[in-house]
Amino acid sequence: MKKLFTLIALACLTLTAAAEDIYRCGLAVIANGNPSDYQQIDLSCTPNDKGKYDILLPDFTFEGLNIGDIVINDIDTVEDEGTIQLTTEQDIEVAVFPGVKIPISFEGYIVDGELTAQLKINAEGMNVNVVISSRSTQIYGSDFENWHKANNADEPNGWHAIKSGTGLASLATNGVSISDDVPEGSKGTKSVRIQSTVTMGISANGTITTGRMAVGAMEANSSKNCTFIDPTSTDVDGNGDPFFNSMVGRPSAIGFWYKFKNGEGNTKPAMVRASIVDDGYYQDPIPEGTSYDNLVAVAEQTLDATESWTYVTVPFDYANYADNGADSKSILVTINTCCEPGGGSKSSDNPDVLFVDDVDLIYDPDILDILIFDEPIEDFEYDKYEGYEITVPSVPTDDDIEVVCSNEQIAGPLTYYENGILNIFVYNEELQNPVKYSVKLNIDPTGINAIEGTGNNTVVGRYNINGQRVGKTAKGMVITRYADGTAKKTLR
Secondary structure (H helix, E strand, C coil): CHHHHHHHHHHCCCCCCCECCEEEEEEEEEECCEECCCEEEEEEEEECCCCCEEEEEEEEEECCEEEEEEEEEEEEEEEECCEEEEEEEEEECCCCCCCCCEEEEEEEEEECCEEEEEEEEEECCEEEEEEEECCCCCCCCCCCCCEEEECCEEEECCCECHHHCEEHHHHCCCCEEEECCCCCCCCCCCEEEEECEEECCEEECCEEECCEEEECCCCCCCCCCEEEECCCCCCECCCCCECCEECCCCCCEEEEEEEEECCCCCCCCEEEEEEEECCCCEEECCCCCCCCCCEEEEEEEEECCEEEEEEEEEECECHHHHHHCCCCCEEEEEEECCCCCCCCCCCCCCCCEEEEEEEEEECCCCEEEEEECCEECCCCCCCCCCCEEEEECCCCCHHHEEEEECCCCCCEEEEEEECCEEEEEEECCCCCCCEEEEEEEEECCCCCCCHHHCCCCCEEEEECCCCCECCCCCCCEEEEEECCCCEEEEEC
């Protein structure tokens, strides 16, 4: 799984951990060939007085077995251009097996406040493979359970409305409030209620956004009226959070619950637009004649009136923005009570009213191929999970396997080999929802996969021209080193 967490690490943006050395991490665990339930832990990673790092995984569990705290001390470190690489192989003790030394290996990266790592535990009767990631793949405040004040008005944490906006925003009427009306099975007890307003006879759509609102003109359709993100700004909201929502994944879609009532004189639908953005300024709507080369993907859809809570899934369009070559750094979500600026109800007594709850980013990799030692599995089909066979020079590691997705998501494998069968568990970017593929291996060191004269083409690492370890899909010159000491250069 090195390629997954290396890709993750090198794609990370600056995000502050919950405390200086505490990371809220998700765990993917394969124990003795069986995937365990997804876990989240608060992992401690602390530099010690030896110039190394100590790590604590509290209360680690797999297959219903509570191992207890996993403590790994004196982890070797290499720091280069802001990236900290952590590596060690050692024997440790765990609470459940007092006095017993258990061999483990650990490799991880800390990049701009984010930790990704792989832990392997290989003891008699215990083969455990763990991938750890603190990446931010969801929208902060997506459940609307926690709120703060903005000029005496309520705003959900992670979201912003008119009262925290710039320009003339402070003169506008607040249209956002807390609601206890939630869909069945909701994650919490609150939702957000958004309504149109009338200020000085002018109709204004109700709006919430993960960015910030700007009101620069009295004309509703002016480009000076927008939602925007500006990562260079040091402004914070009433909760002390910035006016942008960091997100580093490539989700397939955005999903949420809503219900909507048109007000007096309005038949137009509500609107949602979500834009995944790289570094730099971005605003919605985009001014006429302007383009942004930091745009990664957009998901947008109108929302028809419905009296009952309705779940909607809106796919992201990456194809039309692929030429930008941009990376996911943040997400600007804007939800309006009307799809046209100022086009909603002009009645204060009968406004447009929109309820929203439980906004989720959905990660569903569209798997095209699985490659083992750069060789595709013959006749691979996404929904065919066994019956495959391939000749290989040796038993592949996680790093020898590449998962190719049509929607460019990062999908990473965890493997388990037993009795000639390689089980490949493919996880999405959130380290959840594994899909298992079983492949029969024919081991032949001289077989079809002995590439370019290499006697053993097991990959031991991939590096850029500066000697930094990279993932398999890294761009530029990639140097692949094999177990027999040979190397191959590839320009990607």
